[in-house]
Amino acid sequence: MSTQTFLPTLLIIVVLAIVVQRIGLLDFLLEQIGRFGYWAIKWLFAIEGSWGSLVHKLAYRDFYGDIVETKNGWFWVGVEIIPLPTDGLSNKDKNCLTISINNFYTILPPNTKIQQISNIDTDANVANTVFNRIAKANPVNVFAPLQIARRNYLLRAGYKGEVKTTKTYIFFSRQASEVSVESGFIRSAVTFLKSLYNPKPFLDIERAEFIRVKEELVRIRETFINNYKSVWGTDDVVRKLSAQEIHEIAWTRVNPELAERHPAPDYGSSANTNIASDDDEPLDNFPTLLIDNPRQILCQSTVKVEKDYFLFNDKFCQTVSLARLPTTANGLMAEILYRDSQISFPIVISTHYHVKDKNHVNHQLAKKQNWLRAAMRRSAKNPDTVEDLQNDQYSALIRLLNTQNLAIGELGFSITFWANSKSELYRRRDLVISSVQAMNGCRVSSEGHCGLNLHLTTLPCTPHGIAGDSTGDFRRKLSLSREAVAFSPWTSSPKGVSLQEAFDIFQGREGNLLPWGTDPRHRRFRNGMAMIIGKSGSGKSALLNKLRINWLSNGRVGVSIDYQNSAIRVARAVDGLVIDVSKPNIRGLGLFAIRPRANEHFEPEELNDEGLPKDRVLAVNEMLEIFCLDDPTKQETRLDPEMVSVLNKAVLKTYARLVTATPIIDDFIVTLRKLSGQDGELGRKLAARLELFAKNSGVGHWLNDRSEPLPINNYVVFDFGYVNNARLKLVAAMALVMYLERFVHNNPGVAKFLDIDEVGEICKEPILAKIIDRLVRTARKKNAVVTVSSQDPRDFDTNKELRGIMSSCEIKYIFELVDAELAAKTLKLTSGQYKAIKTLKPATKDFSEFLLTYPSSAPGSGSAIIRMKYPPAEARLVAGAGFELATYDEALRDLQTSKMPIHPSLLAAMQTTALVGTNREIAKVAS
Structure with missing residues (x-):
């Protein structure tokens, strides 16, 4: 730059600087530069420099x-x-x-x-929703403290990270x-x-x-x-x-x-929350207009x-x-x-x-x-x-x-x-x-x-x-x-039913929670029939007792066909009736008591001209026909049609003759002997056959019981585990049919359940399989939940009646089995379900595993691998057919954590000795 241009430029700069300084612009610029430098240095070195606005980061x-x-x-x-x-x-x-x-x-x-x-x-808070509802729904629920114990057990497991939702x-x-x-x-x-x-x-x-x-x-x-x-x-x-x-x-x-x-x-909600009384106006909720919506509402943490x-x-x-x-x-x-x-x-x-x-x-x-x-x-x-x-x-x-x-x-x-x-x-x-x-x-x-x-x-x-x-x-x-x-x-893992329909929460192998409940009235699992399969010691009896507790807690009344008193503790907890059918002093089962009683409801088309229920008359006809066979315990052809016709007439005449009294076997024999004309000879032959059957000393107390039938109890257990007489087992099963007939017609508005333990042992004789099939059909007709249990799936493949029962069981609880391949073939499992049952772990004191299959439209049908664990109180109560899973003191402490009154019957059930191995306690008949 030459001297001629430098001096004028310098003069202009000096003049501008003086003007800027005179009007205060220079001081303002220096102040701003200093402030910017201060914040820049503070951002680099001070603690506050690491802070920013999360509000402006959100998208x-x-x-x-x-x-x-x-x-x-x-x-x-x-x-x-x-x-x-x-x-x-x-x-x-x-x-x-x-x-x-x-x-x-x-x-x-x-x-x-x-x-x-x-x-x-x-988080296991779903346990609060399910178990609190069950504990409070039934005011006379003996198991309410147990439901709270279940809830607390899952909440503790969630705190330990053992459950997943x-x-x-x-x-x-x-x-x-x-x-x-x-x-x-x-x-x-x-x-x-x-x-x-x-x-x-x-x-x-x-x-x-x-x-x-x-x-x-x-x-x-x-x-x-x-x-x-x-x-x-x-x-x-x-x-x-x-x-x-x-x-x-x-x-x-x-x-x-x-x-x-x-x-x-x-x-984003404009609804006002009214927390005032009915005579007051609702509290005004006005929007905050100056807030930086919605990010400032989101950012409430540093x-x-x-x-x-x-x-x-x-x-x-x-x-x-x-x-x-x-x-x-x-x-x-x-x-x-x-x-x-x-x-x-x-x-x-x-x-x-x-x-x-x-x-x-x-x-x-x-x-x-x-x-x-x-x-x-x-x-x-x-x-x-x-x-x-x-x-x-x-x-x-x-x-x-x-x-x-x-x-x-x-x-x-x-x-x-x-x-x-x-x-x-x-x-x-x-x-x-x-x-x-x-x-x-x-x-x-x-x-x-x-x-x-x-x-x-x-x-x-x-x-x-x-x-x-x-x-x-x-x-x-x-x-x-x-x-x-x-x-x-x-x-992911299966989710089960809705929390409103669930009566229990199962825990999967990986800790996932499965709300569960089966009811013919449910929206998703409308089939109320299930089967439990598992070898001895696999935990199937404990699961069956758990299901019984669930049904009773939900207000159902039920009948259990037990085998050697596995349900004794559950029955004692609800003051139920336990009947050992091998005892000769049993009275009041009403083998021939078919007349409608108080609290029983029948439609007009269900009664004959004499006012007797048609199904019960048919049951008596079939019962006497079986008694007239040469060997009632074996499978053979029916009586001649002429004999059947005469027998049916005699049944109606007997009930017509005994207007109010309950007939016994001798009354039918008398009626048959009094028949005249063309029916007389056949009547005398049938009377002779019935007399021959009645002479069996093991069944006389059943056939000649004129006493009033026992009142319908909320829970009745028929124990077939100690019956060695085939004819006695047959008559007891028939008496059970008559009891169940009265049971399902009593208070039809009350939901019911029926379960049969060790169905393979009870139904060894084909005629008993027919009777059990009749029991199941009678219960299902009235929307009862039905569950059958056995150790071997081949038990359901011995005759057409049991095969029919198996095909009706859309829900299956499959525990560890001796032969998984044979079980998959018998139960018609998919290849994926077969692989699942092969991975089941043997039962221990801490848990047992089973595959739950249920009707589902999802790919591969519905399946869930469940690892069943019990809190101490429940473990004590369900172990009625095996070794103790918890001591009485542990169970009592667990119940006491519920802070609810404990019913004396529940405490008595907890104190009952476990029925272990061959040293099972023969339960006394309760009334």
């Missing part, structure tokens, strides 16, 4: 109706699903299920995002396109000028685009719901989520420590980032995400993580998939392959093995995209967990990483630089990242839809 924009808006114009809808159960599925069933799930991705339009979130918790959510997203104004300079200028005083034109454009995207999302959601119901085969497995519910899920994730103490705040983890208040949190895809994948691979018993703490699994345009990806892959092949041609004399492998992979990928029903997109996979200390957090991290590595070499790792940003991509509806970040989950991988299926929570 949420609004929650409205059932739509959630996030950054960059992405709109979301959500559903909650019940995952498809896979217990008892064969590999073939699993492959078919994978194909069905893959179709959920292939039908999505390009540029659609789908996010799956599975919350796996150790799962909630699964699916979210779908579409992006709104950029809104373009009218083309043309004049039209645009006019629109701009109008918007200066009225923004309606632009608002109309945005509203139209929003409606278009919303309609797309609704169609996608409805299509998914219909397809998911089709795969499941039922309707109550998926429900829509409102924006309020999605807001609650997000609030719980952003405030994990606060969520343990407080419910999520209400967002977050401190420390390397690869962060703290929400004092709650340590970490997210690990996908670092390497597995070498191979199968459709249900993620279940390795869901079912891992080492994961005894809550985790959240988040999987998101961004569906790409298949044609665009094909074009990109072809370009990459062309570049790769060009590089390979240049190095033809020194080929690169890696490039050769990549070329083969590109070819295989392009071939799959163009020949198979697959989608392609970007896959993200993350797992979030919490702890109360840093050491515990790292221990859990190592367990999660180890469990994921079992998924065919898949690897996950934490992020040390931007772990919080990566964590925020796991929140519902925000897999595209935080506000101001265009990358989102930077660890996402380009993959096919079949890999997305492998990482997604579409399948």
